[in-house]
Amino acid sequence: MNRPGTNVIEVLRNARSVAIVGASEDGAKASGRTQRYLRRYGFTGPIYPINPTRDTVQAEPAYRSLLDLPEAPEVAVIVVAAHLVEQAVIDAGAIGVKVAIIFASGYAEVPDGVERQTSLKQVAAEAGVRVIGPNCVGAVVAPSLTTAFMSGLDQDRFDLADDGVAFVSQSGAMGAFILNLAQSDGLGVGTFVSTGNEMDVTMSELIASLAQTPGTRAILGYVEGIRDGAVFTQALATAQANDIPVCLMKVGRSDRGAQAAASHTGSLAGSDRVYQGVFDRYGVHRAESVQELLDLGRIFSIDRRAAGPRVSIVTLSGGAGALMTDEADRLGLDIFVWGEPWQQRMAAGLPDFASTTNPIDATGIISINDDALRHTIDVALANPETDVAVLVLGNLDGEERRICDVITACAAHSDKPLVVTWVGGSGLAPRILNAAQIPTFDDPRRAMQAVAALSRRGLGRQNPARTADEPAAPQAPDLPDTFDEVSAKQLLAAAGVPAVPERAVQSVDEAVTVADELGYPVVVKLLSAQVQHKSELGVVRLSLADQSAVREAADDIVRIATEHQIEDRRLVVAAMIPAGPELILGSSIDPVFGPITVVGIGGIYTEILDDAVTRPSPVTHDEATAMVDSLKAVALLRGARNGVVVDENALADAIVGFSALSAVLGTSVESIEVNPLAFLPDRSPVAADALIIPSNENDLS
DSSP: OOOOOOOHHHHTTTOOOOEEEESSOOTSHHHHHHHHHHHHTOOSSSSEEEEOSSSSSTTTOBBOOOOOOSSSSSSEHHHHHHHHHHHHHHHHHHTOEEEEEOOOOTTSSSGGHHHHHHHHHHHHHTOOEEEOOOOOOOEEETTTTTEEEGGSOOOOOOOHHHHHOEEEEEOOOHHHHHHHHHHHOOOOEEEEEHHHHOSSSHHHHHHHHTTTTTTTOEEEEEEEEOHHHHHHHHHHHHHHHHHHOOOEEEEEOOOOSSSOSSSSHHSSSSHHHHHHHHHHHOOOEEEEEHHHHHHHHHHSSOOOOOOSBBBBESSSOOOHHHHHHHHHHHHHHOOOOOHHHHHHHHHHSSOOOOBBBSSSSOOOOTOOOHHHHHHHHHHHHSSOOOEEEEEEEEOTTHHHHHHHHHHHHHHHHHHSOOOEESSSSSSSSHHHHHTOOEESSHHHHHHHHHHHHHHHHHHHHHHHHOOOOOOOOOOOOOOOOOHOOOOOOOHHHHHHHHHEEEESSSSHHHHHHHHHHHOOEEEEEEEEETTHHHHHTOEEEEEOSSSSHHHHHHHHHHHHHTTOOOSEEEEEEEEOSSSSSOOEEEEEETTTTTTEEEEEGGGGGGGHOEEEEEEEOOOOHHHHHHHHHTTTTGGGBBBBGGOOOOOOOHHHHHHHHHHHHHHHHGGGGGEEEEEEEEEEETSOEESSSSEEETOOOOOOO
């Protein structure tokens, strides 16, 4: 079995010696690069090249086998072809190697390699060796452990730096590209692991480990797919609990992985929405581009935190201030108006024609007068309403060092974040300022996006997504083999989702009697465990105003059911809900994250707006409230165009109950759907229609 308690990150960070199985004399080859890189980047410990045909490899004594080594290295890099890998792992286990990094491909990433990987996994477990890979490009721990073969380390632009930013990538090539770009741009991504096929060591394990490793300030990740949702979410929870920001670039937005069968829920719960729901729950910052991923790493690499969204902008150009204010408004940042006393304090050190209302147009004097520059930064940071100060400069070739010295000195006297936008110029200023822990960007919009992420992190610490009000799961009910609408609503009502007043009936005459008792107008529908989607069959009648209309509708529904040879053809009579906003509550089983809850705009807007939010089940009351608030068309629930203002607290209660039922039923049902969830005149939510599909059941309509 794998060595219990082996912390792969700890092993990599503390590795004193490295073996390279299959090491090549030719340092230009992939099999020769690891050894060359280790010495190039200053690894001073023993390197043990394993090559049975040579006495030395790249001037290091060579060994025929791992079994011949004078000691057990902590890490073995295995660069031989796939058919030789298993023996290398067996030998590594025999001498006590803790971690093996396997570059070879031809495993589960190709159809005929699945059995080969299964065999390798068993061999590694029996040998007690933790495996990174196979099919990976290796691992890097700054400044000197370079157990990798990627060509991006073949450069003379940088030495490896560590700003407390770690990076885990499921793509070897993209990981290598991003690591090179980060280090070239002065961002010290100090720990990098390419996980490859994740036969053993997974991204989830590494995120959890890094989140608990001293010195980690931020974790970046390039995600292609997660196999074990529970382990992944636990890793994110660990990072959240340790206040370590996780920033992920998740590729693959298609809904092909979604189970979009017999209901709207499937189409609203595409795989990417589920991932986004997980990210939202655990405060993950999602990057849409490589540059944004690195910008997030840069903003979180500093040791200062934003207390909130209030931003003071100091610029030498009114136009730049307007641009940044527009972007700030889009991102939900607050470019607040400075109070008169603080405006006067700022004005005291600036020309009369400067503007001090925020954004502060300090004029070009701050580029030529050190006292003016120092004054503006100090006052912006000292204003008690400022959570983040942003300074905007540009060009100034030849003046960068002088100005950077002033900025650096000012930043050192405050515990608030100072962010710089430096547009144009030689590029020297960003290098100086970033090295001084002052995040600097060459584009105003990128700067504001990074500030928004910093602000979200500050607000997330004050209002964590998961709180103590975790819903109590109801007692798991006994489920019938088949469901009809009424039995589905009864189960939902017991969980806390009220149902519209209604009664099941056996005949047309009984339908008329019940309609009289409920009061007109009413709805009459077919009630049958054989029919899941009644509207498609044409067996729903709305707004029936009297006995005659009810009788006619009921007769017609029975006739249609008979023509379709539906044996179970009961009826249900329900109160007609006044026109108003409608939602969909849905649940299905995500193949990665299990039961999930979907809240979306319903009614006629379902397909038009495609507006839905997803979370793993169950959700808390706070999460339910946040889900509703994040709907793009939430105004429809808040009285838009003189419409109904719904009871959002009662709505959140219903969502919590629905999600708890989703969690407790788990895989015993394929999906649960309330469509629509309507609102009574008292603004409270009710299930107007509901559908529960047991697992392995098919639509018989």
